Amino acid sequence: MTAQPAAESSARKEPTVLWERAESGVVTITLNRPHRGNGVVPELVTEFLGILDELEPDRGVRAVVLTGAGKQFSAGADLVEFEHHLTHELNRTHEPYNARILLPLTQRIANSRLVFVAAVNGAATAGGLDLALACDLRIASDRARLGETYINVGMAPGNGGSWFLPRLVGSGVAAELALTGDIIDAQRALEIGLVGRVVPHEEVLPAARELAGRIAAKPWRAVEATKQALQASWQLDLGAAMKASYWTTMSLQHTDDVLEAVRARLEKREPVFNRDLGAR
Secondary structure: OOOEEOHHHOOOOOOOEEEEEEEOOEEEEEEOOHHHOOOEOHHHHHHHHHHHHHHOOOOOOOEEEEEEOOOEEEOOEOHHHHHHHHHHHHHHHOOOHHHOOHHHHHHHHHHOOOEEEEEEOOEEEOHHHHHHHHOOEEEEEOOOEEEOHHHHHOOOOOOOHHHHHHHHHOHHHHHHHHHHOOEEEHHHHHHHOOOOEEEOHHHHHHHHHHHHHHHHOOOHHHHHHHHHHHHHHOOOOHHHHHHHHHHHHHHHOOOHHHHHHHHHHHOOOOOOOOHHHOOO
């Protein structure tokens, strides 16, 4: 299916974000500023959030693949716009550039009911890396380069990196990445747990879509509950997490999908999930 621009920007010649339905339950969202390394500008955030406003209420959509057009995933904040902000806006607004740009988008991705799979097709640095970290899963091209590079421009991680990194790679490795601003290759990112898989460059998008498709085919209530439980566990001790899971398990056992799964196992057949969603 042909990629579609966000509704808010349908009249714009070059939309900054594209989206398309890849298969049942899966949508691919593509950052579309390849001439600027898919750097984030206000228009991109507005369009991206508009797409999520449309997709999140649609139960026929259960997983999203996020990638970048061209050779990069995202360079983070667009430096041309950033320089303009520092020169012309900062003394007036007294707000950092990311206060109205990347922060809302990073939080929206992390808190969305949708499962996000980042297909890191090239460089992902600073805020661009943070967008990938906000996703639930990450598959990297063997050409990908990743770095928490804020410190190289006199900044500290500003869009969730200081929260995501230690939880993914441990405090020591996170400190090394953030304090040096080093850019690492895909294999090193795999070794430290920053990405879950590295594939040949031409396979990164198909691999991400295949993974997203397998997740979208699972019982939708269980997928959403699992995402919530995994995120909550980062902030709860074992006892609190177990208590929360008790009531989650209780509510899920009332769903048709659990009974269908048990019966399918007993009858030695494949289960048919999400019947309440119809054929979407």
